[in-house]
Amino acid sequence: MKYLLGIDFGGGASKTTLLSEKGEIVATNTCEYPTNYPKPGYAEQNPSDWVMATVENIKGVLNKSSINPEDIFAISLDAATHTAVIMDEDFNVIRPAIYWTDTRSKEEVKYLRENFEDVIDRQVLHKADTIWSLPELMWIKNNEPKNWAKVRKILFAKDYVRHVLTGDYVTDYIEAEGSMMFDINSMQWSETLLDILDISSDMMPEVVKPTDKAGRITKEASALTGLSEGTLVFCGTTDTAMEVFASGAVNKGQMTLKLATAGRICVITDKPYPDVNLINYSHIMDGLFYPGTATKSCAASYRWFRDTFGEDYKELDNLAETIPIGSDGMVFHPYLNGELTPYANPNLCADFVGVRASHTKGHFARSVLEGVTMSMLDCKMCLDEKNIECNSYASIIGGGGKSPLWRQMVSDALGIKLVEMKYADSSFGSAMLAGVAAGVFDSFQSALEICNEVVSETIPNEENREEYLKLFKKYKAVQKALEPIYNGEY
Template sequence: MSYVIGIDLGTGSVKGLVVNKKGTVVLEASEPYPLFHIKKGYSEQDPADWLHATETILKKLIAKMPELKEQLQGISFSGQMHSLVLLDEKQQPLRNAILWNDVRTTKQCEEITQKLGKRLVEKTKNLALEGFTLPKILWIKEHEPEIWAKAKSFLLPKDYLAFWLTGNQQMECSDAAGTLLLNVMDKQWDMEIAETFGIDRTLLPSLVSSLENIGTVNPVLAKELGLKTDVCVFAGGADNACAALGAGIVEENRGMCSIGTSGVFLSYEGEQEKDYQGKLHFFNHVIPNTYYSMGVTLAAGQSLTWFRETFAKEQTFEALVASSKNSTIGANGLLFTPYIMGERTPHVDSKIRGSFIGMDASHVISDFTRAVLEGITFSLKDSQVMMQTIAGKQFQEIVSVGGGAKSELWLQIQADIFNAKIVTLKTEQGPGLGAAMIAAVGVGWFATVKECAKQFVVYDKEYFPNEEAVASYQAVYELYREIYNQTKTLCHRLNEALN
């Protein structure tokens, strides 16, 4: 028997999956590491913690499956996007990594937008947002010049992990697409952007595809792990791209709805350029020469968590969500916008705030809960509508993953609001499975990623839209769409008055 390992380097932990040729996850392990919030809006991690945690899970997996010492063929990665790892001349990190959810770089985003104008979206397909890597680089240049003076290269988290594992340094394109330094269509570093901001070509690592063999596990680590054969390492991909692959989003008109702390509505885009004018993210996929688009709701599952902890702490999530069946479509005339952390898609607005609209004395906890579930789903529908309107997409099927896939009631709400068949996964393994699939194709188990998906991705339940419910939800959704413009000025003025 032969195996591959998919490693998912997340924000809170690293996870490793051992997968066989049938696509069965035969073993998994995870290891947490800390986040550092040294100031409001700051979010950092020590890259050394990633390495220690990854080494720990590899040792755990091999200890439980000693046959891996001889039968492990390949390893690949999924990783958190955008986070900046600056390296010195000895290829050691100069400081903690600044993470994707760090929001200290508003000024730098404004500078990028002002200097590049329309060329930014033409080249990178994305707007300058705090999460991206280039604003973090510019922040270091301005606020930590002594650190910047020592910088010789930069990497993203999973590429730094790959460097540690193999000794070879490179950056993979689906991740590089989130730096604001990559020309997404050309798949090359954009030197006009780099030179505009004083970034020397020598700082930019070589670019590789997701399936590229970037080396083997280095001899010192291989000996420490007890590996008796050379294990090939493949470049891997960005977490959202790997999650899409692990959910089988490998064909046109298939989407993915992922509801975690944040929410993502993602679509496979094939080989053609789509001009979303920066209103949606447009990135290189891990599938060669293809792309994916996605919209983001900043507080999806977080809205439900906030609501429960504030108003229904004594109830479990399952009981709270189930209680919303006692309400009706439209929550008996109650609307909720999940803007409690600002919003990303379609409203790039850090100052907008959430609302309950339509409250009256008849409303009870089940109405509020249903309004939250519906509001989160409406927010994700905003991204679906843009894909349909701008690119003419027609979603025949949407794969639901994350917290939104754990409730049959919520899954049916998704089917009715999205007006599409919703399917769930038999076993949801997220980005780690996508990373394992890249390794499986890399070692030659399958000729293409799509062939691998047919074997590895197994679907479970299906939920179909109800025509009457679809019509009712469409009417409610049209009202929901008015809330942003009706509350924007008030929210901004309130924010200014209290800060």
Template sequence: MKYLLGVDFGGSSSKATLLGEDGRVYATASHEYPTYYPHNGWAEQDPRDSYDALCKNVREILRVSHVAPQEIAALALDAATHTAVLLGADDQPVRRAIYWTDARAARQTQRLREEMGEEIIRECYNSVSSLWTLPQLIWLRENEPETLRRTRRLLAVKDYVRYRLTGDFVTDSIEAMGFLLLDARVNRWSERLCGLAGISTAVLPPIEDPMTLLSPLTGQACEDTGLAPSTAVIVGATDTAMEVYAAGAIRPGQATVKLATAGRICPITDHAVVDPRLVTYRHVVSGLWYPGTATKSCAASNRWYRDTFGGSFEEMSRAAAEVERGCEGLFFHPYLQGEITPYLDDKLRASFVGAAGFHTRAHFNRAVLEGVAYSMKDCFETLAELGIAPAEAIAIGGGAKNALWRQILADMLNIPLRVVENVDSSLGSAMLAGVATGVFSSHEDAVSRCVRTVEDTVPVPEGVAGYAEGFRVYQEIQRALAPIYHRL
């Protein structure tokens, strides 16, 4: 038996998955690390915590699985995009990494939009927002110039961890798009955009295919992790790319619908779809893309509601299931942090509208679920307008485990939603490592062995009709309240 190891670095923890060549998951491990909030709107992480988490996860995997290090054929890493690690001449981080949720670069973002917005989207295939690395680097140039003067290498989190494992200073063609420093038309770093950021293209890593084999693990890496020098290491890709891959979405027309902290709909296309309302990335399958829409506060809305008003997710869902579809006129708009698709408006606010004396806590429980689904419907309508809305999708993310929420969303979008057994991005990384090293003969072989359907949720006609009318009201409320949100 050959085994494959995938390791993901998320917002609060790292997860590792040990996958067998038979397509079964044999062990998982997770280790948390902190996110620092030194000022209002700031979010930072120490990249050294990610390396430490990897080492602990790998050792835990080896301990619980009883798999010998020599049996692990290959390793791949993934992580969230837009989080740049800056290294000095000594290869040590010169500061904590600015995490992608950080909003300190709002002013720089606005200036970029006004001065170069159309040019950037033509070149980078994505519009400017504060989550991208380019405006963050401009903030550093204007507020911490010494930080950039000391920087000799700039790389993404997973690339930093892998650099410590193999000594290879590289990134992949998907991750590179997340910096907003790449001319996506030719897949090369843009001299002009790097100049705006106050850096040279020389500090950026060479760009490789995600399945490229790299150097062997160093002696120090083997000592730190317990892995054998024979374990191959590949370049890997981003967390969303690997999550889409783990779901089995590897052909045009397929799609994922994600109910996680943020909500996303990612159809698979055979061409880049460039629109300011989308976030567009290459797929790991050559020639494919996944242009995604996004709502900022998806499961985050549900968690905020629980934390603010008490109870558990299970209790909230059971009570919500007893309430009629439409919540008897109660609407929730989930703009806790503004909104992305289709409004691109950081000033929108969340609200409950239509509350009456007969509404109970259960009505509010369901209104939150429906409100997020309405926001996902806004995302879906954007895709429909662009001609790339999917006819069916794979439901992923923690929220997809909630049968009621899944049914609401299937009715809202009027498409079937399929649930598969495991869609963690660390599984996708392990699958990709298997294809890159020949353990799996192709992407199709990896998906056929590793992806298993658990159940399907199909739209109910009365639900489709009811939510179609509700969506019109939802949009009317949004249009009416947007000017008021802007004054708050």
């Protein structure tokens, strides 16, 4: 029996999935790691934490499954995009990685918009924002010159961990698209954009396909993890690309709706749609793309509420379920780290508005869920305005989609059917990608047919939709009123 290993790095945890060639999940293991917030607007992660989580997870699935490590035929990795790791000549990490929710690079974004907008429009699928690697690295160059002077190598989250496992120095083209340093026309690093950082393309990793072989498990990595030396490791790609694949979205018009650290609605198309409100990436299948909208703090908002005010998710859901739509007048905006669609404004802040003495913890919990749901409705309306061909349903992905309450909220508010697959997380997608790349599965489509199936559907309630549309008007009115304050105009 051949086995496949998929390793994912999300916003707050890494998950590893062990998949058999028959499409059965044999074992999974998850290990959390922290995001550090040293100052307001800052968000950083330590690459060493990703490595430790990887080691723990691999040992975990090996122990749970009791399989022979030599039977693991191939490995692939994925991670949240554009989390750059800067290193010296010997691949020693110089400083913690700036995470994509970090908003410190506002001045660098302003500089890019004023001086390089034409270049970015021609070469990059996105608009300048604090989430991309280029402005984050510009901030380090401008504010930490001693650290920047040491930089000789740059990798991204999953590529750094894979380097520890194999010694390779590559990334994939989807990851590169998220850096704001990659020219999609030439499929090469952009010398013009790298010049802003005073670095050359030889400091950047080679760009390959997600299904390309990156290397093999080294003797040192074998001793560290328990994997067999020489095990095949493929490049892999981004977490959203893997979730899109795992959800079955491999045909034009299919939609995915993601309730994870960030929230996204993506549509499979045969061309990109460059726009200030859309984030465009290539699909793992040639000739396809998945443009989409995004809210920065989706499940991150609920996690923040849980961590700050207590209770576990199930109990919070139970409390929220007793509260009527509209939370008895309370409105929450999930802008904990600024916002992307449709405002592209890192200055926006989260808020609870309309709080009264009668409100309970259940009201606050429901208000958080409703606030994120309203942000997802903002995202869906932006897609509708672009007249992109979409199906009338979406595959639900991300941990937030495991909540029946939240799933129904989103279905009602957006007025679309949500389809839940048996498996839809990115580590599962990475395991399938490893199987396709290694020839265990004949194609991406056949991998899905062997490994996955629909397990539930959530149908929208039209009466509830009317109530959510009323809430949305209030949500938008409050946002419009508060934005000048958050922009420092008062």
